Amino acid sequence: MGLDVVDEQSVLLRVATLVAQETRLDRFFEETSVEAARLLGIDATGVMHYLDEGRAVVVGVFREGGARMLPVNAELDFDRAESALGVASTTKAPARVSSYDRSRGELPAVMRSMGMNVSIATPILVDGEPWGAIVGTAPDEESLPPGHELRLVALAELIAQAIVNDARRAELAASRTRLLEAGDETRRRLERLLHEGAQQHVVALALKLRVGIGRTDPAGAEAEVLRDALADAMEASGELSEIARQLHPAVLSERGLAAALQAVAARSELPVNLRALPGKRHSAVIETTAYLMAAEALANAVQHAHAHECWLHADDRGEVLVVEVRDDGIGGAALRPGGGLEGIADRAAALGGTFLVESRAGGTAVRIEIPTAG
Template sequence: MAARSDGADGPRNGWAPSGLTPFLLGPTAPLWLGFAVGAVLIVAEAALVGLLGRALPHQMFGVVFFLGVLVISAGWPMWMGVVMTFASTVVYLRMHLGGMVIPHTLQDLIPIVVYMPVALLANVLVGQARLRAVEAREAAEKVSELAERQAALRRVATLVARGAPPDEVLTAVADEVANALHMGNAALFRYVDDEYGEIVAVHDEAGHPRMPVGVRLRLTGDNVAGMVLRTGRAARLDSHEDATGAAAAAIRDLGLRSGVGAPIIVEGRLWGAAIAGSSRPGAPPPDMESRLADFAELVATAIANTESRRELMASRARIVTAGDEAMRRIERDLHDGAQQRLVALALTSRSLQASLQPDDALAHEIAELGDGLVAASEELRQITHGIHPAVLTNGGLRPALRALGRRAPLPVEVSVDVANRPRESVEVGAYYVVAEALTNVTKHADASQVEVSVDVDGGALRIVVADDGVGGADTGGGSGLVGLKDRVEALGGRLQIVSPMGRGTTLTAYIPLAAD
């Protein structure tokens, strides 16, 4: 088993070795094939030179032997080209000197002096050309790989930026990691405690058993997720063959041979790990940790954004709930206190009026006082109804919205199709959506009628207020829709407004029935 808890240095025998050593010292094709090709070329070249020599005696055809040198130099490492140069030189000398190899005269040295340097130089030049081609190919592959990885990162970053749900982001990250890093399998772990982790997203390699999402694994023993949990750093296992523990056994059952992991750090705490695994033999590339860390950072950003948004929504909901509670207390205090006091004073004034003579001037003044007290009591009742209508608390949305419709200065058709009463904050939110919408219609729409409908759409309460007015409404311009939008969003909902000029306005609000 080969393990490393910090993959900065990585293995040297990765799947895609780079550098010049394989080119200079190791073959790109089997050595035996190189020797066979060289032998065949030398025999063919000797035969060709022999034929040319009989046809054109007294001519030197050493250039023919360059063909074998060039072929071997182009297809095998440089040292084989040197061997081919010496071998072809020996054969050429034997043919040129009539069976001898060692020259005896200065004239016999001329072919060696000319042929060998030129052949060696050709070997070097072809080798350099091949070297440049290898470097260019490796550079192109690296650029292509980098572009592919950057495109994958951009796709994930786009999901994060538009506030996609965490499940969607996590699944996308697992898919992009497996595809961009060519690892076959990828998984995201969330650490439950100091011993267990939960699989929250996975990409399975085709043809292999599927890794179940939502399963909790005990991370003791030898496994990448456990190593990241214990060290808080990137980790790798170059082989799971001898790894111990239940998690390692499960990984082997999936057909995975190696893996690399990077920590997911959310606001300074270790949230989980991004794991990439492969069923291929050999160790992952040495830079896999750094490449995987880029995706882990995006996951951390998405999780942090989601948690911040959840905390913000909860805070806004608490503020709205506190405001509703405060208005309810004010309504109750006014109804039970000042309003009752006014009613009592009005009754007292009527009693005083009845005790006096009808033509008494004081009786007339007391009658006016009583009328004023009754009017003040009615105005206070209207105010308390606007603050928090008791009919909503006692009867629910249907009677409360119908009461709103009756008080509106234009015809309002109300339809409420909700089997069970929703939670209180949803009821209050829906009531104020309709109340504010009717107020806006009255002030700005120049409409002749309004339709209000409330029903359940999936897991949300849908409130629709449509008028036949002039249109052109938006959430700006001080229309009151901004506050309405804030209230709906504070409850985890959303507000949509369709208001083409001259074609009326349709306001639709969705408020989740279940608390987030």
């Protein structure tokens, strides 16, 4: 019947470790259900999340021999006054029910079909309100004696902490994404200002200079000055265009990541082999991050790696976008404070992704993986 105090502390330590490791909630709930079964010495436990008045969903479950009847994501109705799950939600305290023989409804029917008569529920309180409950069921009170529901209190507190931590991480990730989006919007606005403002003025100046050249003696000093001015204007126009493209290429917004990667590969001073391109659009912040990564890696291959050839691979893989650039250069690429690659690594981390640089004599590989779900 349950475990001794030393083993109880071991259970709590293992669950606390899962909390500290920021274990993904779905796995955490499953592991916690297993630990609850060990703690109570029974073979049917679970974590339930309250949906609304009188309804809950299974988010974690353990049942010796398999989760029959109530697998993860199963929903069920419960009576707020006659079920342990309901009483725990109402009183915000551990509860138990010793028989469902005379009870009606979905939950009692499931309990009887499982051969379970006794159930306990200890509420999981988040900000003082019942988020859900950790539950245990058994055929009789000999298997689940009175008072065992109190043994789940510390476990419920750890579950609540994991839920709060996950929510805070999600809020932080959303905040980081908003900062990236705000920065990207500024880049897009500057690109438009350059393209529609300064660059257009330079183009207009170049046209006027051409007209002026046509009205002067081709062999005269005035024509020579105008031709020099025209060359300067054309060079300035090209530089403005390149600056605008580096800020945020218009093709990325208008046609998406695949077209933008084709364009940056075509402009590269090195031959770039396109091995794969994404087949669908993603959010602007994801596409911008992937593009900047590819552009930075290709620029490094040209400027520092002394490479002869590059390979670009960008592919949707389920719920993640993978972009990889390889070259056959001398290596030496690394994340350096204030460097372009470090900036890409920071963007990847802000989006919950990963960034990897492998560089040695014979070539460099730069790879980013960005989650695209949610």
